[in-house]
Amino acid sequence: MxxxxxxxxxxxxxxxxxxxxxxxxxxxxxxxxxxxxxxxxxxxxxxxxxxxxxxxxxxxxxxxxxxxxxxxxxxxxxxxxxxxxxxxxxxxxxxxxxGIALDVTWLAAHEERLVDDAVLTVGRRTAMERVAALLVHLFKRAASVGLVERDSIPFPLTQLHIADALGLSVVHTNRVLQRLRKGGFIRLEDQRLAIGDLGAMRRVGQYWEQPAPLRPLL
Amino acid sequence: MxxxxxxxxxxxxxxxxxxxxxxxxxxxxxxxxxxxxxxxxxxxxxxxxxxxxxxxxxxxxxxxxxxxxxxxxxxxxxxxxxxxxxxxxxxxxxxxxxGIALDVTWLAAHEERLVDDAVLTVGRRTAMERVAALLVHLFKRAASVGLVERDSIPFPLTQLHIADALGLSVVHTNRVLQRLRKGGFIRLEDQRLAIGDLGAMRRVGQYWEQPAPLRPLL
DNA sequence: CGGGCATTTGAGCAAGATCAAAATGGGTGG
DNA sequence: CCACCCATTTTGATCTTGCTCAAATGCCCG
CATH class of the missing domain: 2.60.120.10 (Jelly Rolls)
Incomplete structure (x- = not known):
């Protein structure tokens, strides 16, 4: 079943x-x-x-x-x-x-883990760290559901979404993104995101989360 | 069972x-x-x-x-x-x-709700709002497990705990608490917390969460 | 009495917010 | 195809909230 x-x-x-x-x-x-x-x-x-x-x-x-x-x-x-x-x-x-009930609970626990992480990010990371951590996180998640194509993932968020996810203003979000672009850490254009050096981005984001184990359902 | x-x-x-x-x-x-x-x-x-x-x-x-x-x-x-x-x-x-499995999942969902709230608090509330919202939240939760005694609840947190929960520095947390005390909003001494006017505190905290419905287990 | 933690106070600083406006850039209806 | 609209991104300037650094005070407990 x-x-x-x-x-x-x-x-x-x-x-x-x-x-x-x-x-x-x-x-x-x-x-x-x-x-x-x-x-x-x-x-x-x-x-x-x-x-x-x-x-x-x-x-x-x-x-x-x-x-x-x-x-x-x-x-x-x-x-x-x-x-x-x-x-x-x-x-x-x-x-x-x-079995399905357990999967449902697993998904709930998994989502809570994401939100726990969001609290840490918003509460204790600097603006630069927040943006870097979020981009790495989204990249990995998108990758885990098979969305990578030629090194990049679809990226449907506007800067407003990023700001609202990170507790920042749009203006500041914009400036941080520019620093990341000019530093060669990311390529973000045309609704697609590419990260040149994941390790480097992890470092700027102080982001060491391990990917979640196998996911149930589907 | x-x-x-x-x-x-x-x-x-x-x-x-x-x-x-x-x-x-x-x-x-x-x-x-x-x-x-x-x-x-x-x-x-x-x-x-x-x-x-x-x-x-x-x-x-x-x-x-x-x-x-x-x-x-x-x-x-x-x-x-x-x-x-x-x-x-x-x-x-x-x-x-x-039945118990469902209770476990209920508890997981309930905790996630708390963390969702924490993200909102830390991401979008001002320092004053954060502190007020946290104190109201803890007061209501403590009340819901029967910890109110003579209008006050036990309050085992140090200012460092408050700061770490809210993404603030201890120094600033201290100043905010003093404003709340001098404004007559709270009495916080001897490891006990009393809130004079819950409605007023909710207002300063922009905090309108409804208490959780009945909890299972125990 | 002394050590360690928690709270408090003061002074200066800076990260990030706010305000305002200009530039982009599709997307649409004429 | 063009003109216009509206959302998004970008830039500049200024301001403020909350941080950092430093030190004093208070307090509990051995």
């Missing part, structure tokens, strides 16, 4: 669309099949913080399912294809398919 | 002790029975970020169990009493006790 047997439908969202609204009451669980998205929270006055980015294979909406109300929003960065499950999917996994 | 049936022992740690080491390879899962602790990550040069605080009823070590290597450390703030489980506890819950 694979997880896809419980699939009840698909959902498509276009780039920039709200996939799940912040604070939404009833939610379904989805698996991201294709495209990029991100989770975020905002303050009343509009300040926004991106929590983490979602790539194919990631689970969405689990918090809404378990916690009754979704405490964050989800927005698509590119056109996105979601695999939707029935409203009783989660409980039924736990009841009848312990 | 209650979760405590799977208990194989207890563990006591004294204040300041390392409960789980950062990067530790093999880990057990624990439930915190009494005392305060916190999860943290650090950078090579010693900069440390506290991810969240742990109170009685919280689960520890799940990430180590699922992800092979524990990506963060856990340290005791007060003397701490842990309920330990066997090494096969998690898989056996999923196999034989779906």
């Amino acid at each position: 694979s997880i896809s047997a419980a699939k009840v439908g698909q959902r498509l969202c276009s780039a920039g669309a709200t996939v799940l609204a912040e604070g939404q009451a009833t939610t379904r669980v989805y698996v991201l099949l294709a495209g990029w998205a991100f989770r975020f929270k905002s303050l009343e006055d509009g300040r926004r913080q991106i929590l983490n980015f979602l790539l194919p294979g990631d689970l969405l909406g689990l918090q809404g399912e378990l916690l009754a109300r979704l405490p964050h929003g989800v927005e698509a960065l590119t056109p996105v294809n979601l695999c939707a499950f029935g409203s009783d999917a989660v409980p039924s996994f736990f009841r009848d398919h312990p | 209650s979760i405590s049936a799977a208990k194989v022992g207890q563990r006591l740690c004294s204040a300041g002790a390392t409960v789980l080491a950062e990067g530790q390879a093999t880990t057990r899962v624990y439930v915190l029975l009494a005392g305060w602790a916190f999860r943290f990550k650090s950078l090579e040069d010693g900069r440390r970020q506290i991810l969240n605080f742990l109170l009685p009823g919280d689960l520890l070590g799940l990430q180590g169990e699922l992800l092979a290597r524990l990506p963060h450390g856990v340290e005791a703030l007060t003397p701490v009493n842990l309920c330990a489980f066997g090494s096969d506890a998690v898989p056996s819950f999923f196999r034989d006790h779906p």
Whole structure:
């Protein structure tokens, strides 16, 4: 029995669309099949913080399912294809398919690891370190789902997204990116990102995370 | 069948002790029975970020169990009493006790919600807002496990802990706390914290989180 | 009494924010 | 095909929040 047997439908969202609204009451669980998205929270006055980015294979909406109300929003960065499950999917996994339930929990633990990392980045890294660490992180993640092509990955984020993920202003983000470009650390153009020397970038970002072990689902 | 049936022992740690080491390879899962602790990550040069605080009823070590290597450390703030489980506890819950497995996942989702919040705080709130939000948060959490006594809760954190949780320097943390004290917002002395007007503090902290719904386990 | 940690205070500094405006660069409707 | 619009990126100038450095004070405990 694979997880896809419980699939009840698909959902498509276009780039920039709200996939799940912040604070939404009833939610379904989805698996991201294709495209990029991100989770975020905002303050009343509009300040926004991106929590983490979602790539194919990631689970969405689990918090809404378990916690009754979704405490964050989800927005698509590119056109996105979601695999939707029935409203009783989660409980039924736990009841009848312990292997899948464990996979779901694994995905939750994995995502928490990403967010733990985001706290460290935003709380203790300098602006330069933050940008470098994020770019390395995204590069590796994209690589792990097979998105590398001729040394570069698709990069659908704007500088605003980077700023909102790192707790920086757009202006400062822009200046840091320029330093990285002029230093020859990255090539970022045409919605694609290439990193010349991963080791060097890791060093500027103080970023030594090991890639996650094998991922379940899909 | 209650979760405590799977208990194989207890563990006591004294204040300041390392409960789980950062990067530790093999880990057990624990439930915190009494005392305060916190999860943290650090950078090579010693900069440390506290991810969240742990109170009685919280689960520890799940990430180590699922992800092979524990990506963060856990340290005791007060003397701490842990309920330990066997090494096969998690898989056996999923196999034989779906209700408990769901509770475990609920706890994971709940903790992620806390960390999501920490990212927002550290990334987008001002120093004053951060401190206020953290104090309100801790007050409510402590209250939810019945720690309020004569309007105040035990408060075992030093200013360094607050600083490390909020991505601030100790010096600045100190000045912010003084402003809150002189403004009559908080009373913080003798390891106890009282908040005069929760609504006012929420306002200065831009903090509107709703308390979590009912928690399982214990 | 002395050592070590935590808190407090002062002074100067700097990383990054803010404000403002110009340059780019598609994307679209006429 | 062109003109216009709007989002994004870039640049310059100035300001401020919060950091660093340094030292004093207070306090608990052996």
